[in-house]
Amino acid sequence: MGHERVHLLKKIQEVEFAAVELQLFLDTHPQDQRALMEFNHYSRELMMLKQQFEMQYGPLLNFGFSPSQYPWRWIEGPWPWERQY
Incomplete structure (x- = not known):
């Protein structure tokens, strides 16, 4: 996996972590x-x-949450969770 993609x-x-933490905080405040x-x-x-990621490397989410360019790019690897340094 390329350095820019990993970054x-x-x-x-x-x-995303910051957004989730703030969401949890806002639930009580x-x-x-x-x-x-x-x-x-x-x-x-x-x-x-x-x-930006999806335009450069393909969709991050499936089931209709991330539209795909032509051709269908979801099956292209590496998968978002695969770490190849």
Whole structure:
């Protein structure tokens, strides 16, 4: 797996982790405006990173969550979770 691809996947994981943590925090602190602003920031960044990844390397999710370019790219490897350094 190329270095750029691995770097982008790690960045997606980092941003997704931050978004999940903020979501859990907001479940118990729904009035925290700063946390909500941070959550929205990470949500937008995550969407952009995933879109960038999918344009360069193919879909990250199946079952209709990630549209595919022609030809069908879901079966192309390596899979997003495969680590080949």
